[in-house]
Amino acid sequence: MTVVIDRTKRPAGSPEGQGPVSVAASVRKKADGGGGLYKARVPIYPKLVHGQWRMIKWVLLIATLAVYYIVPWLRWDRPGSLPDQAVLVDFDGRRFYFFWIQLWPQEVYFITGLLVMAALALFLTTALFGRLWCGYACPQTVWTDLYIAVERLFEGDRNARMKLDAAPMSLNKLWRKTGKHLVWLGIAFGTGGAWIFYFHDAPTLLRDFWIGQGPMTAYVSCAILTATTYIFAGTMREQVCTYMCPWPRIQGAMLDKHSLQVTYRRDRGEPRGPHKKSESWEGRGDCIDCNQCVVVCPMGIDIRDGAQLECINCGLCIDACNEVMAKVGRPKGLISYDTDHAVASREAGEHKGLYRFVRSRTIYYAVALSLLSGIMLWGLTHRGTAELHVLRDRNPTFIRLSDGAIRNGYTLKIANRTFEPKTYRVTAEGLRGDTLKTPGEPASGEALTVLVQPDQVRAVRVFVTVPRDQISSANMPVRFVASTTGETVEARSIFLSGEANAR
Amino acid sequence: MSESQREKDAVSGVDTTGHEWDGIRELDNPLPRWWLWVFWATVLFSVGYWVAMPAWPGVKSYTQGMLGQSDRRAVATALADLKTQRGASAARLTNASLEQIESDPALQAYALSVGQSVFGDNCATCHGPGGAGAKGYPNLRDDVWLWGGSLQDIQTTLKHGIRSGDPDARMSQMPAFGRDGMLDARQVSDLTEFVVALSGRQADRAAVGRAAQTFVDQCSSCHGVDGKGQQALGAPNLTDGDWLYGSDRAAISAQIHYGRNGVMPAWGQRFDEETIKALAVYIHANSGQ
Numbered sequence: 110m111t112v113v114i115d116r117t118k119r120p121a122g123s124p125e126g127q128g129p130v131s132v133a134a135s136v137r138k139k140a141d142g143g144g145g146l147y148k149a150r151v152p153i154y155p156k157l158v159h160g161q162w163r164m165i166k167w168v169l170l171i172a173t174l175a176v177y178y179i180v181p182w183l184r185w186d187r188p189g190s191l192p193d194q195a196v197l198v199d200f201d202g203r204r205f206y207f208f209w210i211q212l213w214p215q216e217v218y219f220i221t222g223l224l225v226m227a228a229l230a231l232f233l234t235t236a237l238f239g240r241l242w243c244g245y246a247c248p249q250t251v252w253t254d255l256y257i258a259v260e261r262l263f264e265g266d267r268n269a270r271m272k273l274d275a276a277p278m279s280l281n282k283l284w285r286k287t288g289k290h291l292v293w294l295g296i297a298f299g300t301g302g303a304w305i306f307y308f309h310d311a312p313t314l315l316r317d318f319w320i321g322q323g324p325m326t327a328y329v330s331c332a333i334l335t336a337t338t339y340i341f342a343g344t345m346r347e348q349v350c351t352y353m354c355p356w357p358r359i360q361g362a363m364l365d366k367h368s369l370q371v372t373y374r375r376d377r378g379e380p381r382g383p384h385k386k387s388e389s390w391e392g393r394g395d396c397i398d399c400n401q402c403v404v405v406c407p408m409g410i411d412i413r414d415g416a417q418l419e420c421i422n423c424g425l426c427i428d429a430c431n432e433v434m435a436k437v438g439r440p441k442g443l444i445s446y447d448t449d450h451a452v453a454s455r456e457a458g459e460h461k462g463l464y465r466f467v468r469s470r471t472i473y474y475a476v477a478l479s480l481l482s483g484i485m486l487w488g489l490t491h492r493g494t495a496e497l498h499v500l501r502d503r504n505p506t507f508i509r510l511s512d513g514a515i516r517n518g519y520t521l522k523i524a525n526r527t528f529e530p531k532t533y534r535v536t537a538e539g540l541r542g543d544t545l546k547t548p549g550e551p552a553s554g555e556a557l558t559v560l561v562q563p564d565q566v567r568a569v570r571v572f573v574t575v576p577r578d579q580i581s582s583a584n585m586p587v588r589f590v591a592s593t594t595g596e597t598v599e600a601r602s603i604f605l606s607g608e609a610n611a612r
Numbered sequence: 613m614s615e616s617q618r619e620k621d622a623v624s625g626v627d628t629t630g631h632e633w634d635g636i637r638e639l640d641n642p643l644p645r646w647w648l649w650v651f652w653a654t655v656l657f658s659v660g661y662w663v664a665m666p667a668w669p670g671v672k673s674y675t676q677g678m679l680g681q682s683d684r685r686a687v688a689t690a691l692a693d694l695k696t697q698r699g700a701s702a703a704r705l706t707n708a709s710l711e712q713i714e715s716d717p718a719l720q721a722y723a724l725s726v727g728q729s730v731f732g733d734n735c736a737t738c739h740g741p742g743g744a745g746a747k748g749y750p751n752l753r754d755d756v757w758l759w760g761g762s763l764q765d766i767q768t769t770l771k772h773g774i775r776s777g778d779p780d781a782r783m784s785q786m787p788a789f790g791r792d793g794m795l796d797a798r799q800v801s802d803l804t805e806f807v808v809a810l811s812g813r814q815a816d817r818a819a820v821g822r823a824a825q826t827f828v829d830q831c832s833s834c835h836g837v838d839g840k841g842q843q844a845l846g847a848p849n850l851t852d853g854d855w856l857y858g859s860d861r862a863a864i865s866a867q868i869h870y871g872r873n874g875v876m877p878a879w880g881q882r883f884d885e886e887t888i889k890a891l892a893v894y895i896h897a898n899s900g901q
Contacts, residue, residue: 147643345646511853
């Protein structure tokens with residue numbers, strides 16, 4: 110038994126296209142020849158297309174790039190010496206700022222939750238509408254689109270580019286190629302350059318960067334991102350998606366026959382073939398085999414071969430086909446966002462119940478997503494501004510004083526997450542006759558007062574002494590309580606005294 | 613894996629690797645060319661690395677590399693940098709009094725962290741990692757101090773040591789009453805009962821009565837007539853529950869007979885003033901005073 114999952118080939122018996130061979134098909138032909146251990150990239154020259162989906166892609170390209178470049182420059186007033194940048198990952202200060210939210214490293218679970226939410230949202234979107242992420246929002250797609258636009262600016266559209274590449278080197282070719290690569294490098298540098306502003310105060314870093322006073326991490330990150338942007342968007346393009354990205358492989362688990370995908374409606378298109386104006390449309394499909402869907406494809410595939418790993422669902426072939434359909438006077442939508450189930454149903458002559466968006470998997474994803482969002486929102490709105498942690502001394506576990514009293518040592522960590530200094534009153538509950546003492550404070554008593562500076566954690570050594578006659582057990586539970594105006598936090602620990610000292 | 617025979621896959625037209633697992637065969641698609649380039653790039657990088665960094669061993673030395681990288685030098689530089697970084701805090705320790713260091717939260721935190729690491733490296737060997745001591749080595753976490761437990765007392769003890777040979781060392785001596793023949797076995801035994809009685813425990817009344825005069829003659833000059841000791845001489849209080857060499861009769865009698873005297877090194881000869889100060893604050897703070 111041979112089991113090969115390969116949907117790029119037509120099922121046996123389906124009609125073969127008669128038109129020009131797609132670039133992807135020619136790649137396959139070359140690979141078929143057993144041409145050595147390594148396969149060279151066959152260049153793809155996507156043609157410019159106009160239409161609804163291309164317009165959406167332009168808008169999203171501008172929107173996503175604008176968010177990326179503008180966000181680090183937004184200011185947000187914070188008290189004292191805290192950074193005034195709205196969105197900042199402050200590694201030096203060990204804080205993450207997002208407008209009114211400030212996260213501490215120990216709250217990294219919010220970031221984890223956000224990532225899980227993003228993953229679930231991606232699953233839900235994919236189950237419903239296919240690979241929208243790949244086609245419209247993925248940085249690889251956005252930057253590749255931008256790079257292709259630049260390429261088109263210097264070298265012209267598909268045919269001009271192919272001709273230029275085939276032509277011998279000339280002054281014309283040289284300046285066009287040089288110009289393209291220079292602009293590409295400029296964009297790449299801008300990409301890497303914008304990234305580093307998320308990690309340092311943007312106006313300060315901008316100045317420091319150019320006078321060579323910036324941190325080494327900024328220069329290294331900028332250089333790495335410049336290189337990856339230039340290589341991935343300029344020279345590797347679709348190879349990143351087909352060879353390097355795991356998502357095309359994973360998404361198979363989210364998609365089913367009810368998921369919307371860019372689909373060639375073979376029920377309407379077949380049998381395909383060239384069409385003369387005078388000919389009737391009776392007894393044939395709407396596909397005139399003009400190959401426009403293939404020449405506009407940035408992945409270099411033929412959508413009429415069915416759903417494929419390479420397809421990023423960008424919808425450019427839909428625009429291309431719609432343009433042609435309008436010209437030949439047939440209805441639009443021969444290639445469209447559609448489901449495998451709908452196409453199969455129509456082929457079988459059914460026209461009811463084609464689409465099912467509410468399915469068990471979409472319900473599961475939606476429930477998981479809303480549950481997690483709810484928990485995250487609750488966690489974010491209900492987190493306190495103070496935190497107390499107790500570290501019990503492990504060595505020695507207890508100390509017997511000369512009068513027989515027992516003393517235990519603890520380190521209390523009190524976090525003040527507000528932006529003003531706070532005084533906390535610290536007591537140990539659950540013991541009788543206990544006294545608390547901290548180094549540097551003159552007297553010991555029932556309670557301690559601890560001043561914690563804004564946005565800081567203070568570690569205080571606390572010694573709890575219990576007189577001999579109040580020791581009821583070798584292991585007594587104790588609860589440390591730190592209270593300040595409007596907030597009380599607690600932490601549990603134990604008070605040990607050893608069997609010999611307990612009555 | 614049954615056979616190993618390359619053949620063309622009927623569906624895709626691609627060669628198989630010839631491996632087969634339960635009917636599943638693997639297509640032998642070629643690797644992309646760029647992958648090969650990445651491989652050559654790493655090979656090129658390694659050549660550059662040989663030139664730039666120390667790489668090849670020679671007979672007496674090794675190829676130094678053009679960047680002059682040396683881990684030994686890097687450590688020295690890092691240590692020097694650390695010293696510079698700590699300079700500001702260390703300078704504040706120099707200028708502040710011990711009390712100021714302990715009552716200022718920032719200085720206290722700095723002193724505690726310095727003190728903790730120095731204590732762990734040097735003091736923990738005898739006094740234990742938590743400072744709780746052991747037989748013959750005083751507990752530094754409780755309220756009993758042989759030579760005084762104030763910040764200044766601790767600083768002096770740290771700096772000059774006890775019976776350390778340092779000219780300013782704390783000095784005193786517990787005589788070996790039995791071994792040196794100052795008291796006979798019977799007297800030592802009676803005195804043991806007397807000391808047991810001092811700490812409020814049951815003892816042989818007759819023996820206690822016999823030893824009363826001996827204690828006044830031999831012991832009270834240091835330990836006091838009431839047996840409460842004297843910090844100036846490092847003479848322990850014999851009336852409390854704290855015993856450096858053990859609290860049972862055998863241990864007490866052995867101490868009267870042999871008169872063991874512990875030694876604490878003079879750390880002032882090894883540490884600078886700031887380290888001694890940090891250590892003094894660390895020990896004082898952890899004694900719960």
